[in-house]
Amino acid sequence: MWLGIIGFYYFYALHFEDSYEEVISGPLWAPAEVEAALSYFYSFAYAITVGLAVWEGGRLKRDGVWQLAPGRSRYRVAAHTLLPVVTAGWLVFVLPVVMRLIETRLLPTPAALAPLFMAMGIVCAYAVIGCALGHVAPRLIAAPLAAVGVFYVIVETVKYDDPVWPRHVSGQPDTSLAFGEQYGAATMVVPFLFVAALAAAVAAFWIRVERGRQWATRGAAGVVAAAVMASCANVASGWAIADGPVTAGHAAARCTGSAPRVCMAETGGAVDRLDAVRREIVKSVTGLRAAGAKVRMPDTVSDSLLNGRDRERSSDTMWWLPLSRQAGQSGGGMTSIRYAVLRASITFPCAFPVSFESAPSADYVVNHDAAMLWAATVIDADKPYLAWRKGEYGGVFENPGQVLAKVRERAGDASKLSASRQAAWFHEEQAKACRLGGIGKGQEAQS
Numbered sequence: 001m002w003l004g005i006i007g008f009y010y011f012y013a014l015h016f017e018d019s020y021e022e023v024i025s026g027p028l029w030a031p032a033e034v035e036a037a038l039s040y041f042y043s044f045a046y047a048i049t050v051g052l053a054v055w056e057g058g059r060l061k062r063d064g065v066w067q068l069a070p071g072r073s074r075y076r077v078a079a080h081t082l083l084p085v086v087t088a089g090w091l092v093f094v095l096p097v098v099m100r101l102i103e104t105r106l107l108p109t110p111a112a113l114a115p116l117f118m119a120m121g122i123v124c125a126y127a128v129i130g131c132a133l134g135h136v137a138p139r140l141i142a143a144p145l146a147a148v149g150v151f152y153v154i155v156e157t158v159k160y161d162d163p164v165w166p167r168h169v170s171g172q173p174d175t176s177l178a179f180g181e182q183y184g185a186a187t188m189v190v191p192f193l194f195v196a197a198l199a200a201a202v203a204a205f206w207i208r209v210e211r212g213r214q215w216a217t218r219g220a221a222g223v224v225a226a227a228v229m230a231s232c233a234n235v236a237s238g239w240a241i242a243d244g245p246v247t248a249g250h251a252a253a254r255c256t257g258s259a260p261r262v263c264m265a266e267t268g269g270a271v272d273r274l275d276a277v278r279r280e281i282v283k284s285v286t287g288l289r290a291a292g293a294k295v296r297m298p299d300t301v302s303d304s305l306l307n308g309r310d311r312e313r314s315s316d317t318m319w320w321l322p323l324s325r326q327a328g329q330s331g332g333g334m335t336s337i338r339y340a341v342l343r344a345s346i347t348f349p350c351a352f353p354v355s356f357e358s359a360p361s362a363d364y365v366v367n368h369d370a371a372m373l374w375a376a377t378v379i380d381a382d383k384p385y386l387a388w389r390k391g392e393y394g395g396v397f398e399n400p401g402q403v404l405a406k407v408r409e410r411a412g413d414a415s416k417l418s419a420s421r422q423a424a425w426f427h428e429e430q431a432k433a434c435r436l437g438g439i440g441k442g443q444e445a446q447s
Helices: 002-015 020-024 030-038 042-063 074-104 114-136 139-157 165-169 185-206 211-236 271-291 323-327 334-345 365-378 382-394 400-415 419-437
Strands: 253-256 261-265 300-303 318-321
Touching: 030 074, 030 114, 042 074, 042 114, 042 139, 074 114, 074 185, 114 139, 114 185, 165 185, 165 211, 185 211, 253 271, 261 271, 261 323, 271 323, 271 334, 271 365, 271 419, 300 323, 318 334, 323 334, 334 365, 334 382, 365 382, 365 400, 365 419, 382 400, 400 419
Parallel strands: 261 300, 300 318
Antiparallel strands: 253 261
C-alpha cells in the first residue's frame, strides 16, 4: 500500500502534463531528471519521517527501554528503533528516482544522485529530532502535529524572498537544473548541515555522563549547533532566489566536421541527425552567399543545450543554435534548422530597437522584414519566419494583416528580379530600414 501511494503520486505529479513519449523524446539529463522526480516528495518524506519518529520515540519512553537495558548504548537502541522509520522515509525518495531513471533509460551518476543523498541524510536527521520530541511530548498529539508542522515549514519556506536563506536550508533545493548543470557542493551540504546540526544537538541529550557534566555537555552541543546553523544561514543568504550554486558544462557532446564544426548534445534527443544538421547548415549559408547576402560561415555551431544558464552570445565565428530542440521529434526538423541559420547569419549595418513598442516609429518594419523574408525564401525558411512575424504583428499593430501583406508583396516582387538585381535590392532594403529605424551601427539585426 505504501509503495502504491508513492507510485500513484509519482505518475500523477510527473505525467499530469507531459506524456511518457514527450518525456523520453529528450533532451534528457540525469541530474535534471532526478531533481524533477524528487521535487514533489521532499515535504511529504520529511513529514512522514518526523511523525513516525515521534511515535517511536514515545513508545521508547512508555516502555522504558533505556531504563530496562542501562548497559546498552542509547544510540544503538535508537538506531534499531528508528531503522523502519528511516527506511520508510528513504523509500519515498528512492522509488521515484529509480522509476524516473528506468523511464528515461539514463544511468545514474554520483552528481545526479547528490540531491537524493542529501535528502536521505536529512531524513536521518529528522528521525533523530522526532525521536527526541517523542520523549518529551505525548506521542498521540505530538506525532501528527510534528508531521503537519514540518510539511508546512518545507512547503512555505520555498516561498520566502526576504530573508532568502530559509529557501535554501529547508532541505528542498530551490534551484532547478538546466541541461548540462549539476548542483554545487554547497547547495547540497548547507541544508544538510543546517538540519543535521540540530539533530546532533538533540542527540547530545542521550549521552551518558556524570550528572554534574550533563548540562555542560548539552550546552556545548547547543552552542556548536547554533553556530553551524547560523553559518549555514549566512552562506545561504548570499544566494539569489532560485539560484543556488550550480556548475555547468557537464553534458557530453558529439561533434562532426570542421569549418563549421557542428556539435550537439549526446542526450538531446536528436544527435542521430547530427550529420544531416551540419549539411543543412552548410547548405543554408552557402545558399545565402550565392544569392548575394553578406554572411560568414562560422567556425563552430554548437547546440544551445550546451550553453549553460549564463548564455554566451553568438558571434561571427561561434553560433549557439537550438539544434537538438529543432531537429528533435518535437521540433520542426530541417526547416527549423534553416530558420535558425537565417536568424544567426543575416545582419544589418545598424541596430534596431529591441521591440516594436520601444521604437519611436515602426516605419522601418516593412523594409526590415521584407529583406529578412527574401533571405528566408532563398533557403526555404519563409514559413516559420512568416508564422513568427504574424504573431508579433498581431500583438502590436492595429492592422497586422496589411503590414504582413505589404512585407510579402515587397519580398515577392524582389524574387522576380534577376539574380544580380535581387542582391542589390536586398542591400538597398537593409539600408532603407536602417535609415528609417536604425539606432546604431555595426550591430546584428533585430530578427
